[in-house]
Amino acid sequence: xxxxxxxxxxxxxxxxxxxxxxxxxxxxxxxxxxxxxxxxxxxxxxxxxxxxxxxxxxxxxxxxxxxxxxxxxxxxxxxxxxxxxxxxxxxxxxxxxxxxxxxxxxxxxxxxxxxxxxxxxxxxxxxxxxxxxxxxxxxxxxxxxxxxxxxxxxxxxxxxxxxxxxxxxxxxxxxxxxxxxxxxxxxxxxxxxxxxxxxxxxxxxxxxxxxxxxxxxxxxxxxxxxxxxxxxxxxxxxxxxxxxxxxxxxxxxxxxxx
Numbered sequence: 001x002x003x004x005x006x007x008x009x010x011x012x013x014x015x016x017x018x019x020x021x022x023x024x025x026x027x028x029x030x031x032x033x034x035x036x037x038x039x040x041x042x043x044x045x046x047x048x049x050x051x052x053x054x055x056x057x058x059x060x061x062x063x064x065x066x067x068x069x070x071x072x073x074x075x076x077x078x079x080x081x082x083x084x085x086x087x088x089x090x091x092x093x094x095x096x097x098x099x100x101x102x103x104x105x106x107x108x109x110x111x112x113x114x115x116x117x118x119x120x121x122x123x124x125x126x127x128x129x130x131x132x133x134x135x136x137x138x139x140x141x142x143x144x145x146x147x148x149x150x151x152x153x154x155x156x157x158x159x160x161x162x163x164x165x166x167x168x169x170x171x172x173x174x175x176x177x178x179x180x181x182x183x184x185x186x187x188x189x190x191x192x193x194x195x196x197x198x199x200x201x202x203x204x205x206x207x208x209x210x211x212x213x214x215x216x217x218x219x220x221x222x223x224x225x226x227x228x229x230x231x232x233x234x235x236x237x238x239x240x241x242x243x244x245x246x247x248x249x250x251x252x253x254x255x256x257x258x
Contacts, residue, residue, distance in 0.1 A: 011215025019223025022155035022169030026148020031246030054216030065224030067170025079136025080179035087144025111243030
């Protein structure tokens with residue numbers, strides 16, 4: 001019960017921040033799961049299973065609040081689906097212990113990117129639609145590999161190049177539903193076909209997954225509203241700090257300090 005309440009809180013807080021910034025649900029949830037000793041591929045699959053539900057609710061909220069650029073959404077989602085599928089296939093092909101150092105480094109980089117984003121002040125301009133597909137491809141791949149990278153990759157790029165922050169967050173979160181669904185489908189296919197040899201039983205992580213889902217669902221409907229009223233810079237610095245601290249904790253575990 002205590003684990004369920006912990007992950008319920010993690011899911012709620014992560015989705016609240018994700019709704020405000022267009023990033024952080026996957027990164028925060030993944031770092032907590034990794035801290036509990038869950039293998040990287042299993043952690044990523046668990047987070048994406050939860051995100052299928054939370055991103056659907058978040059997408060609905062952003063759509064109602066008119067935070068989505070639909071011309072940008074289509075190529076972004078298509079690229080993300082392809083990149084996410086490739087990333088999930090690669091992740092399930094490798095031993096989780098081999099990946100842990102790379103995942104830790106990846107999360108540290110994502111934390112640094114988020115902190116860097118907080119220091120940026122750019123004038124508003126439209127992001128070129130022709131680059132949306134390639135951006136989605138890279139974002140989807142990193143998201144599958146790290147269990148959370150779609151928002152830090154896509155949202156930071158859109159906002160960093162001058163796209164309206166509210167539209168960037170809304171479009172990114174709405175496209176994420178299709179990306180995370182594709183990644184989850186790839187994990188499921190790999191599991192059912194025996195391709196994912198290192199998979200652990202998901203029943204042992206059911207409490208964490210259910211907590212993440214319920215916590216995220218409770219916060220997701222607020223995403224569109226929070227995107228308009230949240231103190232963006234303060235939250236961005238906070239997320240970056242949490243991710244960097246989590247990555248540091250993982251690094252200490254890898255080196256046997258903890």
